[in-house]
Amino acid sequence: MEDALAALAARLYSAPPEDFIALRGEEIAKARQARDTALAAAIGKLRKPTVAAWLVNRLAHERPDLVAELLELADELRAAQRELRGADLRELSVRRRATVAALGREAVRLAGPQRGNLPVAEVEATFAAALADAEVASAVREGRLTKALEYTGFGETPRPNLRLVQGSGPGGGTSTVTPIRSAPDEGERERRAEARRREEERRRAEEEHARAVKQARRELMTALQQLSDAETTKAEAERAVAAADKAIRQAEKRVKLAQDALADLG
Numbered sequence: 001m002e003d004a005l006a007a008l009a010a011r012l013y014s015a016p017p018e019d020f021i022a023l024r025g026e027e028i029a030k031a032r033q034a035r036d037t038a039l040a041a042a043i044g045k046l047r048k049p050t051v052a053a054w055l056v057n058r059l060a061h062e063r064p065d066l067v068a069e070l071l072e073l074a075d076e077l078r079a080a081q082r083e084l085r086g087a088d089l090r091e092l093s094v095r096r097r098a099t100v101a102a103l104g105r106e107a108v109r110l111a112g113p114q115r116g117n118l119p120v121a122e123v124e125a126t127f128a129a130a131l132a133d134a135e136v137a138s139a140v141r142e143g144r145l146t147k148a149l150e151y152t153g154f155g156e157t158p159r160p161n162l163r164l165v166q167g168s169g170p171g172g173g174t175s176t177v178t179p180i181r182s183a184p185d186e187g188e189r190e191r192r193a194e195a196r197r198r199e200e201e202r203r204r205a206e207e208e209h210a211r212a213v214k215q216a217r218r219e220l221m222t223a224l225q226q227l228s229d230a231e232t233t234k235a236e237a238e239r240a241v242a243a244a245d246k247a248i249r250q251a252e253k254r255v256k257l258a259q260d261a262l263a264d265l266g
Contacts, residue, residue, distance in 0.1 A: 005042050012046060013057040013144050020048045052122035052148035055107040060143030062110055066103060067141055073099055074131045100127045122148035 008027050015023055024046060031040035049057060060067050073095060080088040104124040111118060129151035130137040136149055 004039055008043060009046060009144050010061050013049060013054065014061045017049055017051055017054050024048075046144075047146045049146045050119075050122075050148060052119040052126065053145040055111055055118065055123045056126050056140060056145055056148070057143040058110050059103065059107045060140055063106060064141075066106060070099060070103060070127060070130060071137050071141065074134075074137055077131055078134075096128070096131055100124045100131070103127045119148070122150075125150035 012020060012023055012027070024043060027043050028040045031037075031043060073092070077089075077092050077096065080092055101124065104120050104127065107123050108118055108120060126136070126140065126145070126148045129149045130140040132151040136151065139145055139149075
């Protein structure tokens with residue numbers, strides 16, 4: 001399974017990041033169709049690379065000769081540092097800068113002319129880390145990075161970033177390999193824009209709901225006041241009717257008495 005997984009990983013990590021998810025899904029489906037559940041599970045664990053990591057991976061798969069030269073230079077640098085050969089270190093440092101820059105340019109070339117705004121600095125930082133740290137060198141050679149890396153140790157000025165300590169660097173000094181937070185790619189920008197749009201829609205819906213509740217409360221208070229006024233008017237009308245009935249009865253009594261008095265006189 002390891003050989004099959006290595007071949008699939010080489011294909012996936014050489015493909016543009018925007019195609020990674022779809023291609024991984026296709027390979028998982030093929031493995032399941034072949035009833036190779038272990039391979040399907042292993043493919044499912046492969047993580048999508050950032051653009052910078054993809055550039056390094058693609059160079060590793062398409063130009064392994066350049067990566068081999070990089071790692072040979074790394075061995076020379078570590079040997080010169082262990083033996084404190086100052087003159088050799090100065091010469092190797094010049095080669096180091098030239099090699100890192102050349103690999104960065106080749107990685108950009110392999111990406112194609114249609115791609116712009118590539119994270120060249122992160123790519124170069126990863127190659128520089130491979131020169132200084134054997135574990136990073138092995139990861140670069142394998143061509144399955146998911147994030148760009150940088151090394152901060154002897155001879156390097158550390159960038160302000162969170163650090164993940166991976167072990168000891170050349171000559172016994174402490175080295176730090178740090179995942180670089182790449183600038184968001186197009187897919188990430190779209191996801192963030194979609195999240196902002198949904199948040200705006202949620203906020204507007206909450207505001208509209210609050211306005212509707214406030215309006216409903218105002219209408220309820222108005223209706224309750226109108227009901228109270230109507231009940232008051234009704235009560236007043238009922239009292240007026242009762243008073244009118246009483247006045248009518250009293251008037252009828254007076255009419256009866258007058259009629260009786262006229263009858264007695266006649």
